[in-house]
Amino acid sequence: LKRCGFKIHALWAGPLFGMSDIDELKRSLAEKGYDIVNHDDSDDETDAMGRIPALSPPVAREKGNEAFQQGKYNKAIMFWQGGLKSILSALCSGPEAMSDTSLSELDLTLNLNIAMAYMKKADFDAADRSVDKALARRDALPPHQVTKALYRKASAQRSMRRLPECLETLKDLLTVEPGHPAAIQMQQEVDREYQRQKQAQKKNMKKMFSAMEGQDREEQEKAAEDRAEARRACGIVWTDDDVDPVAYESGKAPPCDGKDWALSFCRTVLWSIDQLAVEGGPCMPKDAHITAWFVGASSTCELRLLQAKALMARLPGVKTLELVLIGFLGDLDPDNKRIPDPQIGSLSKTVGETIVGEDQKVTVRVIQRTLQDALENELMPAPPGPSEIVERAAELSLDEAASVEHNSEEVPDEATPCRPASSQESSGAPTVPPSVCFIAHPQLHRYFTEFYPALSWLIQRHVPTIVIGASEPDPSWNQDEVLLKSLGANILIGKRESPYPMCLPDNPQVRKCNHIIGFLGGKAIPRDRLTKVKLELLAQ
Structure with missing residues:
Protein backbone atom coordinates (compact mmCIF):
# COMPACT_ATOMS: atom_id res chain seq x y z
CA LEU A 1 0.00 0.00 0.00
CA LYS A 2 2.87 2.34 0.73
CA ARG A 3 4.06 1.89 -2.83
CA CYS A 4 0.65 3.00 -4.05
CA GLY A 5 0.90 6.12 -1.89
CA PHE A 6 -2.50 5.90 -0.17
CA LYS A 7 -3.08 7.48 3.20
CA ILE A 8 -4.11 5.27 6.08
CA HIS A 9 -6.58 6.71 8.56
CA ALA A 10 -6.88 5.60 12.13
CA LEU A 11 -9.58 2.91 12.33
CA TRP A 12 -11.45 1.92 15.43
CA ALA A 13 -9.66 -1.11 16.70
CA GLY A 14 -12.50 -2.40 18.77
CA PRO A 15 -12.16 -4.23 22.05
CA LEU A 16 -9.37 -6.46 20.74
CA PHE A 17 -6.85 -3.58 21.00
CA GLY A 18 -5.80 -1.60 24.01
CA MET A 19 -4.88 2.09 23.83
CA SER A 20 -1.17 1.26 23.80
CA ASP A 21 -1.76 -0.99 20.76
CA ILE A 22 -3.55 1.81 18.93
CA ASP A 23 -0.77 4.26 19.72
CA GLU A 24 1.79 1.79 18.45
CA LEU A 25 -0.23 1.25 15.25
CA LYS A 26 -0.46 5.00 14.65
CA ARG A 27 3.25 5.42 15.25
CA SER A 28 4.09 2.58 12.86
CA LEU A 29 1.88 3.96 10.11
CA ALA A 30 3.23 7.47 10.57
CA GLU A 31 6.77 6.18 10.18
CA LYS A 32 5.74 4.68 6.83
CA GLY A 33 4.50 8.04 5.56
CA TYR A 34 0.74 7.61 6.03
CA ASP A 35 -1.44 10.36 7.44
CA ILE A 36 -3.39 9.71 10.60
CA VAL A 37 -6.59 11.73 10.43
CA ASN A 38 -6.80 14.13 13.34
CA HIS A 39 -10.25 14.98 14.73
CA ASP A 40 -9.10 18.54 15.47
CA ASP A 41 -10.12 19.50 11.91
CA SER A 42 -13.61 18.12 12.26
CA ASP A 43 -16.79 19.55 13.71
CA ASP A 44 -20.31 18.24 14.27
CA GLU A 45 -19.94 15.48 11.68
CA THR A 46 -17.59 13.51 13.91
CA ASP A 47 -18.90 11.06 16.45
CA ALA A 48 -18.34 11.14 20.18
CA MET A 49 -14.99 9.46 19.77
CA GLY A 50 -13.79 12.18 17.37
CA ARG A 51 -13.64 9.73 14.46
CA ILE A 52 -14.17 10.84 10.86
CA PRO A 53 -16.92 8.80 9.28
CA ALA A 54 -16.00 6.74 6.26
CA LEU A 55 -17.90 8.15 3.28
CA SER A 56 -18.14 6.83 -0.22
CA PRO A 57 -15.92 8.93 -2.51
CA PRO A 58 -18.87 10.44 -4.47
CA VAL A 59 -20.69 11.40 -1.25
CA ALA A 60 -17.49 12.71 0.31
CA ARG A 61 -16.79 14.80 -2.79
CA GLU A 62 -20.30 16.21 -2.91
CA LYS A 63 -20.49 17.08 0.80
CA GLY A 64 -16.97 18.46 0.74
CA ASN A 65 -17.76 20.63 -2.27
CA GLU A 66 -20.88 21.94 -0.57
CA ALA A 67 -18.97 22.83 2.60
CA PHE A 68 -16.24 24.41 0.50
CA GLN A 69 -18.75 26.63 -1.31
CA GLN A 70 -20.05 27.77 2.07
CA GLY A 71 -16.54 28.69 3.18
CA LYS A 72 -16.43 25.88 5.75
CA TYR A 73 -12.97 24.72 4.78
CA ASN A 74 -12.25 22.59 7.84
CA LYS A 75 -15.51 20.74 7.32
CA ALA A 76 -14.76 20.26 3.63
CA ILE A 77 -11.36 18.82 4.48
CA MET A 78 -13.03 16.44 6.95
CA PHE A 79 -15.50 15.17 4.35
CA TRP A 80 -12.78 14.63 1.75
CA GLN A 81 -10.66 12.84 4.32
CA GLY A 82 -13.68 10.62 5.00
CA GLY A 83 -13.68 9.74 1.31
CA LEU A 84 -9.99 8.87 1.50
CA LYS A 85 -10.80 6.64 4.43
CA SER A 86 -13.37 4.80 2.34
CA ILE A 87 -10.85 4.41 -0.52
CA LEU A 88 -8.35 2.91 1.88
CA SER A 89 -10.98 0.44 3.14
CA ALA A 90 -11.70 -0.56 -0.45
CA LEU A 91 -8.02 -1.11 -1.17
CA CYS A 92 -7.82 -3.36 1.87
CA SER A 93 -10.65 -5.54 0.61
CA GLY A 94 -8.46 -7.63 -1.67
CA PRO A 95 -5.77 -7.75 -4.38
CA GLU A 96 -8.25 -6.97 -7.15
CA ALA A 97 -8.85 -3.51 -5.67
CA MET A 98 -5.20 -2.64 -6.13
CA SER A 99 -5.63 -2.69 -9.89
CA ASP A 100 -8.64 -0.35 -9.82
CA THR A 101 -7.27 2.86 -11.40
CA SER A 102 -10.50 4.70 -10.61
CA LEU A 103 -9.62 4.51 -6.92
CA SER A 104 -6.25 6.14 -7.62
CA GLU A 105 -7.91 8.93 -9.59
CA LEU A 106 -10.48 9.46 -6.81
CA ASP A 107 -7.65 9.57 -4.25
CA LEU A 108 -5.86 12.20 -6.35
CA THR A 109 -9.01 14.28 -6.75
CA LEU A 110 -9.75 14.30 -3.04
CA ASN A 111 -6.13 15.17 -2.16
CA LEU A 112 -6.16 18.04 -4.65
CA ASN A 113 -9.44 19.28 -3.18
CA ILE A 114 -7.90 19.16 0.28
CA ALA A 115 -4.93 21.14 -1.08
CA MET A 116 -7.33 23.77 -2.44
CA ALA A 117 -9.05 24.06 0.94
CA TYR A 118 -5.71 24.54 2.67
CA MET A 119 -4.85 27.25 0.18
CA LYS A 120 -8.11 29.03 1.02
CA LYS A 121 -7.00 28.88 4.66
CA ALA A 122 -3.63 30.33 3.58
CA ASP A 123 -1.93 27.18 4.86
CA PHE A 124 0.14 26.85 1.72
CA ASP A 125 2.68 24.49 3.20
CA ALA A 126 -0.07 21.97 4.06
CA ALA A 127 -1.47 22.45 0.55
CA ASP A 128 1.94 21.66 -0.93
CA ARG A 129 2.16 18.49 1.13
CA SER A 130 -1.32 17.38 0.03
CA VAL A 131 -0.34 17.79 -3.62
CA ASP A 132 2.81 15.75 -3.03
CA LYS A 133 0.62 12.95 -1.67
CA ALA A 134 -1.54 13.15 -4.77
CA LEU A 135 1.56 12.93 -6.98
CA ALA A 136 2.90 9.90 -5.12
CA ARG A 137 1.14 7.73 -7.76
CA ARG A 138 2.14 9.99 -10.64
CA ASP A 139 3.21 7.15 -12.93
CA ALA A 140 -0.25 5.55 -12.64
CA LEU A 141 -2.15 8.75 -13.40
CA PRO A 142 -3.24 10.19 -16.74
CA PRO A 143 -1.32 13.30 -17.95
CA HIS A 144 -4.19 15.73 -17.43
CA GLN A 145 -4.40 14.73 -13.75
CA VAL A 146 -0.63 15.15 -13.32
CA THR A 147 -0.88 18.58 -14.96
CA LYS A 148 -3.67 19.60 -12.62
CA ALA A 149 -1.68 18.51 -9.57
CA LEU A 150 1.48 20.27 -10.72
CA TYR A 151 -0.41 23.49 -11.42
CA ARG A 152 -1.89 23.44 -7.93
CA LYS A 153 1.56 22.76 -6.45
CA ALA A 154 3.02 25.70 -8.39
CA SER A 155 0.23 27.92 -7.11
CA ALA A 156 0.99 26.98 -3.51
CA GLN A 157 4.72 27.59 -4.04
CA ARG A 158 4.03 30.96 -5.63
CA SER A 159 1.90 31.97 -2.67
CA MET A 160 4.77 31.03 -0.33
CA ARG A 161 7.15 33.15 -2.48
CA ARG A 162 9.19 30.08 -3.25
CA LEU A 163 9.68 31.39 -6.75
CA PRO A 164 12.65 29.24 -7.88
CA GLU A 165 10.80 26.08 -6.79
CA CYS A 166 7.64 27.35 -8.50
CA LEU A 167 9.51 27.83 -11.78
CA GLU A 168 10.89 24.30 -11.54
CA THR A 169 7.38 22.90 -10.99
CA LEU A 170 6.05 24.87 -13.97
CA LYS A 171 8.93 23.62 -16.09
CA ASP A 172 7.92 20.07 -15.10
CA LEU A 173 4.28 20.81 -15.94
CA LEU A 174 5.14 22.17 -19.39
CA THR A 175 7.16 19.04 -20.05
CA VAL A 176 3.97 17.02 -19.47
CA GLU A 177 1.75 19.45 -21.41
CA PRO A 178 3.90 21.95 -23.39
CA GLY A 179 1.04 24.20 -24.52
CA HIS A 180 -0.73 24.63 -21.19
CA PRO A 181 -1.82 28.31 -21.42
CA ALA A 182 -2.33 28.96 -17.69
CA ALA A 183 1.04 27.41 -16.87
CA ILE A 184 2.78 29.50 -19.54
CA GLN A 185 1.18 32.67 -18.22
CA MET A 186 2.09 31.82 -14.62
CA GLN A 187 5.65 31.01 -15.69
CA GLN A 188 6.04 34.42 -17.33
CA GLU A 189 4.57 36.22 -14.33
CA VAL A 190 6.62 34.27 -11.79
CA ASP A 191 9.79 34.78 -13.82
CA ARG A 192 9.23 38.56 -13.76
CA GLU A 193 8.52 38.42 -10.03
CA TYR A 194 11.65 36.35 -9.49
CA GLN A 195 13.80 38.82 -11.43
CA ARG A 196 12.40 41.68 -9.36
CA GLN A 197 12.98 39.65 -6.21
CA LYS A 198 16.61 39.02 -7.16
CA GLN A 199 17.15 42.68 -7.95
CA ALA A 200 15.63 43.70 -4.62
CA GLN A 201 17.75 41.13 -2.80
CA LYS A 202 20.84 42.35 -4.63
CA LYS A 203 20.02 45.94 -3.71
CA ASN A 204 19.41 45.01 -0.08
CA MET A 205 22.61 42.99 0.06
CA LYS A 206 24.49 45.93 -1.43
CA LYS A 207 23.05 48.22 1.22
CA MET A 208 23.89 45.72 3.94
CA PHE A 209 27.45 45.25 2.73
CA SER A 210 27.81 48.98 2.28
CA ALA A 211 26.71 49.51 5.87
CA MET A 212 29.06 46.75 7.02
CA GLU A 213 31.90 48.24 5.01
CA GLY A 214 31.16 51.63 6.52
CA GLN A 215 31.19 50.14 9.99
CA ASP A 216 34.38 48.21 9.22
CA ARG A 217 35.92 51.37 7.81
CA GLU A 218 35.07 53.28 10.96
CA GLU A 219 36.51 50.51 13.12
CA GLN A 220 39.65 50.38 11.01
CA GLU A 221 40.06 54.15 11.17
CA LYS A 222 39.54 54.07 14.94
CA ALA A 223 42.10 51.24 15.27
CA ALA A 224 44.56 53.17 13.10
CA GLU A 225 44.06 56.29 15.25
CA ASP A 226 44.60 54.26 18.43
CA ARG A 227 47.78 52.72 17.02
CA ALA A 228 49.07 56.11 15.91
CA GLU A 229 48.40 57.55 19.36
CA ALA A 230 50.16 54.59 20.99
CA ARG A 231 53.15 55.16 18.71
CA ARG A 232 53.30 58.81 19.69
CA ALA A 233 53.07 57.91 23.37
CA CYS A 234 55.94 55.39 23.21
CA GLY A 235 58.30 58.23 22.29
CA ILE A 236 60.04 56.65 19.27
CA VAL A 237 60.67 59.03 16.37
CA TRP A 238 61.81 57.25 13.22
CA THR A 239 64.20 58.92 10.81
CA ASP A 240 63.80 59.23 7.05
CA ASP A 241 66.27 56.36 6.60
CA ASP A 242 64.16 53.97 8.70
CA VAL A 243 61.33 51.76 7.50
CA ASP A 244 57.95 53.40 8.05
CA PRO A 245 56.22 50.97 10.50
CA VAL A 246 52.72 51.82 9.21
CA ALA A 247 53.71 51.26 5.59
CA TYR A 248 55.50 48.05 6.56
CA GLU A 249 52.42 46.70 8.34
CA SER A 250 50.28 47.33 5.25
CA GLY A 251 52.81 45.68 2.96
CA LYS A 252 53.67 48.94 1.21
CA ALA A 253 57.28 49.11 2.43
CA PRO A 254 59.95 46.38 2.22
CA PRO A 255 62.32 45.51 5.06
CA LEU A 332 77.06 25.00 24.10
CA ASP A 333 78.82 23.33 21.20
CA PRO A 334 77.22 20.42 19.28
CA ASP A 335 78.59 18.07 21.94
CA ASN A 336 76.90 20.15 24.69
CA LYS A 337 80.25 21.38 26.01
CA ARG A 338 80.36 24.90 27.36
CA ILE A 339 82.38 27.33 25.24
CA PRO A 340 83.24 30.50 27.20
CA ASP A 341 82.34 33.92 25.89
CA PRO A 342 85.21 35.01 23.57
CA GLN A 343 85.77 38.23 25.53
CA ILE A 344 85.38 36.77 28.98
CA GLY A 345 88.73 38.15 30.11
CA SER A 346 88.07 41.74 29.08
CA LEU A 347 84.52 42.18 30.36
CA SER A 348 84.23 45.11 32.72
CA LYS A 349 81.79 45.08 35.61
CA THR A 350 81.99 48.84 36.05
CA VAL A 351 79.35 51.23 34.81
CA GLY A 352 80.08 52.64 31.38
CA GLU A 353 78.61 56.00 30.47
CA THR A 354 78.13 57.71 27.13
CA ILE A 355 77.00 61.32 26.72
CA VAL A 356 74.89 61.85 23.63
CA GLY A 357 74.35 65.46 22.61
CA GLU A 358 73.84 68.01 25.34
CA ASP A 359 71.22 66.40 27.56
CA MET A 380 69.83 43.66 44.68
CA PRO A 381 68.76 47.08 46.04
CA ALA A 382 71.35 48.56 48.40
CA PRO A 383 70.45 48.93 52.10
CA PRO A 384 69.72 52.48 53.26
CA GLY A 385 72.68 54.49 54.58
CA PRO A 386 72.71 56.61 57.78
CA SER A 387 71.61 59.76 55.98
CA GLU A 388 68.60 57.99 54.45
CA ILE A 389 67.54 56.71 57.88
CA VAL A 390 67.78 60.21 59.36
CA GLU A 391 65.65 61.58 56.54
CA ARG A 392 63.01 58.90 57.16
CA ALA A 393 63.13 59.58 60.91
CA ALA A 394 62.30 63.22 60.36
CA GLU A 395 58.98 62.12 58.90
CA LEU A 396 58.09 59.83 61.80
CA SER A 397 56.76 60.45 65.30
CA LEU A 398 59.20 61.10 68.16
CA ASP A 399 58.87 57.58 69.52
CA GLU A 400 59.40 56.04 66.09
CA ALA A 401 62.34 58.37 65.43
CA ALA A 402 64.07 57.26 68.62
CA SER A 403 63.79 53.66 67.54
CA VAL A 404 65.21 54.44 64.13
CA GLU A 405 68.13 56.43 65.60
CA HIS A 406 68.98 53.51 67.90
CA ASN A 407 69.05 51.12 64.95
CA SER A 408 71.14 53.50 62.86
CA GLU A 409 74.13 52.88 65.11
CA GLU A 410 74.41 49.38 63.67
CA VAL A 411 74.66 50.58 60.05
CA PRO A 412 78.22 50.47 58.64
CA ASP A 413 79.86 53.74 57.67
CA GLU A 414 80.32 52.72 54.03
CA ALA A 415 77.44 51.45 51.89
CA THR A 416 78.02 49.37 48.80
CA PRO A 417 75.74 48.92 45.77
CA CYS A 418 76.46 45.21 45.79
CA ARG A 419 74.49 42.61 47.70
CA PRO A 420 75.20 42.48 51.49
CA ALA A 421 76.50 39.35 53.11
CA SER A 422 72.98 37.96 53.56
CA SER A 423 69.52 38.84 52.42
CA GLN A 424 68.50 39.54 56.02
CA GLU A 425 71.02 42.39 56.14
CA SER A 426 69.53 44.09 53.08
CA SER A 427 66.82 46.70 53.02
CA GLY A 428 64.26 44.11 52.02
CA ALA A 429 63.18 46.30 49.11
CA PRO A 430 62.31 44.30 45.96
Missing part, protein backbone atom coordinates in the same frame (compact mmCIF):
# COMPACT_ATOMS: atom_id res chain seq x y z
CA CYS A 256 65.83 46.92 5.13
CA ASP A 257 68.68 45.13 3.38
CA GLY A 258 70.17 43.96 6.68
CA LYS A 259 73.78 44.75 5.80
CA ASP A 260 74.48 47.03 8.78
CA TRP A 261 74.10 44.57 11.65
CA ALA A 262 74.54 47.07 14.46
CA LEU A 263 71.95 49.45 13.06
CA SER A 264 69.55 46.54 12.36
CA PHE A 265 69.86 45.31 15.94
CA CYS A 266 69.26 48.77 17.43
CA ARG A 267 66.29 49.36 15.13
CA THR A 268 64.82 45.94 16.01
CA VAL A 269 65.03 46.84 19.70
CA LEU A 270 63.17 50.11 19.09
CA TRP A 271 60.66 48.53 16.71
CA SER A 272 59.88 45.96 19.41
CA ILE A 273 59.00 48.80 21.80
CA ASP A 274 56.81 50.27 19.05
CA GLN A 275 54.99 46.93 18.67
CA LEU A 276 54.50 46.61 22.43
CA ALA A 277 52.85 50.02 22.44
CA VAL A 278 50.46 49.42 19.53
CA GLU A 279 49.41 46.05 21.00
CA GLY A 280 48.35 47.68 24.25
CA GLY A 281 51.49 47.10 26.27
CA PRO A 282 52.85 49.72 28.64
CA CYS A 283 54.49 52.72 27.02
CA MET A 284 57.82 54.09 28.11
CA PRO A 285 57.94 55.88 31.49
CA LYS A 286 57.05 59.55 31.42
CA ASP A 287 60.00 60.53 33.64
CA ALA A 288 62.34 60.32 30.61
CA HIS A 289 64.33 57.45 32.16
CA ILE A 290 64.31 54.00 30.58
CA THR A 291 65.90 50.83 31.87
CA ALA A 292 66.33 47.98 29.40
CA TRP A 293 67.66 44.57 30.40
CA PHE A 294 69.24 42.20 27.90
CA VAL A 295 69.12 38.69 29.36
CA GLY A 296 71.45 36.07 27.91
CA ALA A 297 73.70 38.77 26.49
CA SER A 298 77.00 38.08 24.76
CA SER A 299 80.01 40.05 23.65
CA THR A 300 79.38 39.15 20.01
CA CYS A 301 75.81 40.47 19.94
CA GLU A 302 74.51 42.96 22.51
CA LEU A 303 77.87 44.29 23.70
CA ARG A 304 79.15 44.77 20.15
CA LEU A 305 75.98 45.84 18.33
CA LEU A 306 74.15 48.19 20.71
CA GLN A 307 74.92 51.77 19.67
CA ALA A 308 74.08 54.60 22.04
CA LYS A 309 73.79 57.27 19.34
CA ALA A 310 71.57 55.14 17.11
CA LEU A 311 69.20 54.47 20.00
CA MET A 312 69.02 57.99 21.42
CA ALA A 313 68.62 59.60 17.99
CA ARG A 314 65.21 57.86 17.82
CA LEU A 315 64.33 58.54 21.48
CA PRO A 316 64.47 62.35 21.64
CA GLY A 317 62.33 62.52 24.77
CA VAL A 318 64.51 60.16 26.80
CA LYS A 319 67.16 61.79 28.97
CA THR A 320 68.70 58.67 30.49
CA LEU A 321 68.85 55.19 29.01
CA GLU A 322 70.24 52.45 31.23
CA LEU A 323 71.26 49.24 29.44
CA VAL A 324 71.89 46.24 31.71
CA LEU A 325 73.56 43.36 29.87
CA ILE A 326 73.16 40.12 31.83
CA GLY A 327 74.79 36.85 30.76
CA PHE A 328 78.13 36.35 29.00
CA LEU A 329 78.10 32.70 30.05
CA GLY A 330 79.15 31.27 26.69
CA ASP A 331 77.41 28.75 24.46
CA GLN A 360 71.07 62.66 26.83
CA LYS A 361 73.05 59.96 28.63
CA VAL A 362 73.40 56.20 28.13
CA THR A 363 74.80 53.97 30.86
CA VAL A 364 75.81 50.37 30.33
CA ARG A 365 76.17 47.74 33.04
CA VAL A 366 77.75 44.39 32.26
CA ILE A 367 76.85 41.50 34.58
CA GLN A 368 78.45 38.13 33.99
CA ARG A 369 75.77 36.01 35.67
CA THR A 370 72.41 34.42 35.13
CA LEU A 371 69.47 36.68 35.86
CA GLN A 372 68.58 34.84 39.09
CA ASP A 373 72.17 35.27 40.34
CA ALA A 374 72.23 38.92 39.34
CA LEU A 375 68.98 39.52 41.24
CA GLU A 376 70.73 38.34 44.41
CA ASN A 377 73.89 40.34 43.75
CA GLU A 378 74.34 43.30 41.40
CA LEU A 379 70.61 43.92 40.95
CA THR A 431 64.33 44.71 42.79
CA VAL A 432 62.78 47.36 40.57
CA PRO A 433 61.86 45.65 37.27
CA PRO A 434 63.13 47.21 34.04
CA SER A 435 61.00 49.24 31.66
CA VAL A 436 61.46 46.49 29.09
CA CYS A 437 63.49 43.29 28.73
CA PHE A 438 65.04 41.70 25.63
CA ILE A 439 66.22 38.13 25.04
CA ALA A 440 68.03 37.96 21.72
CA HIS A 441 68.37 34.64 19.89
CA PRO A 442 68.00 32.50 23.03
CA GLN A 443 67.64 29.13 21.22
CA LEU A 444 64.99 28.12 23.73
CA HIS A 445 64.81 24.64 22.21
CA ARG A 446 68.34 24.02 23.57
CA TYR A 447 68.40 26.26 26.67
CA PHE A 448 64.83 25.70 27.83
CA THR A 449 65.77 24.69 31.39
CA GLU A 450 68.49 27.34 31.70
CA PHE A 451 66.12 30.16 30.76
CA TYR A 452 63.24 28.90 32.93
CA PRO A 453 64.15 30.89 36.11
CA ALA A 454 64.58 34.15 34.18
CA LEU A 455 61.39 33.71 32.16
CA SER A 456 59.45 32.75 35.28
CA TRP A 457 60.64 35.90 37.10
CA LEU A 458 59.78 38.12 34.12
CA ILE A 459 56.31 36.56 33.86
CA GLN A 460 55.59 36.97 37.57
CA ARG A 461 56.81 40.59 37.60
CA HIS A 462 54.79 41.50 34.47
CA VAL A 463 57.89 42.79 32.71
CA PRO A 464 57.24 43.60 29.02
CA THR A 465 59.60 41.13 27.36
CA ILE A 466 60.67 40.69 23.76
CA VAL A 467 62.22 37.49 22.42
CA ILE A 468 64.18 38.15 19.21
CA GLY A 469 64.49 35.09 17.00
CA ALA A 470 66.50 34.01 13.97
CA SER A 471 65.41 32.42 10.72
CA GLU A 472 66.04 28.84 9.73
CA PRO A 473 67.97 26.72 10.44
CA ASP A 474 67.16 28.13 13.89
CA PRO A 475 63.74 26.62 14.82
CA SER A 476 62.72 29.76 16.73
CA TRP A 477 59.92 30.70 14.32
CA ASN A 478 58.14 27.39 14.82
CA GLN A 479 58.98 26.64 18.44
CA ASP A 480 59.61 29.71 20.62
CA GLU A 481 56.00 30.89 20.90
CA VAL A 482 54.91 27.36 21.87
CA LEU A 483 57.68 27.12 24.45
CA LEU A 484 56.80 30.49 25.99
CA LYS A 485 53.14 29.55 26.25
CA SER A 486 54.08 26.24 27.89
CA LEU A 487 55.89 28.24 30.59
CA GLY A 488 52.74 30.24 31.25
CA ALA A 489 53.61 33.47 29.41
CA ASN A 490 50.77 35.66 28.18
CA ILE A 491 51.66 36.30 24.53
CA LEU A 492 51.01 39.94 23.66
CA ILE A 493 52.80 39.96 20.30
CA GLY A 494 52.52 36.81 18.25
CA LYS A 495 55.54 36.01 16.11
CA ARG A 496 55.96 38.67 13.43
CA GLU A 497 58.78 39.41 11.05
CA SER A 498 61.00 42.39 11.76
CA PRO A 499 61.59 45.06 9.13
CA TYR A 500 65.22 45.16 10.33
CA PRO A 501 66.81 41.71 9.84
CA MET A 502 70.54 41.04 10.13
CA CYS A 503 71.29 39.18 6.89
CA LEU A 504 74.30 37.04 6.04
CA PRO A 505 76.28 38.73 3.24
CA ASP A 506 76.43 35.59 1.09
CA ASN A 507 72.90 34.37 1.88
CA PRO A 508 70.27 37.03 2.69
CA GLN A 509 67.70 34.31 3.46
CA VAL A 510 69.58 33.41 6.66
CA ARG A 511 68.84 36.17 9.14
CA LYS A 512 69.16 37.12 12.74
CA CYS A 513 66.64 39.61 14.13
CA ASN A 514 64.25 37.79 11.81
CA HIS A 515 61.20 38.14 14.03
CA ILE A 516 60.01 39.01 17.50
CA ILE A 517 57.63 37.50 20.06
CA GLY A 518 56.41 39.59 22.98
CA PHE A 519 54.83 38.59 26.26
CA LEU A 520 53.52 40.43 29.29
CA GLY A 521 52.63 38.62 32.50
CA GLY A 522 50.83 35.33 32.65
CA LYS A 523 50.91 32.48 35.15
CA ALA A 524 54.36 30.97 35.43
CA ILE A 525 54.42 27.22 35.97
CA PRO A 526 56.10 25.93 39.16
CA ARG A 527 59.52 24.33 38.83
CA ASP A 528 58.24 20.89 39.82
CA ARG A 529 56.17 20.87 36.61
CA LEU A 530 59.06 21.80 34.35
CA THR A 531 60.12 18.21 33.60
CA LYS A 532 56.54 17.22 32.76
CA VAL A 533 56.19 20.20 30.41
CA LYS A 534 59.44 19.28 28.65
CA LEU A 535 58.25 15.70 28.14
CA GLU A 536 54.92 16.93 26.76
CA LEU A 537 56.72 19.22 24.33
CA LEU A 538 59.03 16.43 23.19
CA ALA A 539 56.00 14.20 22.55
CA GLN A 540 54.45 16.74 20.16
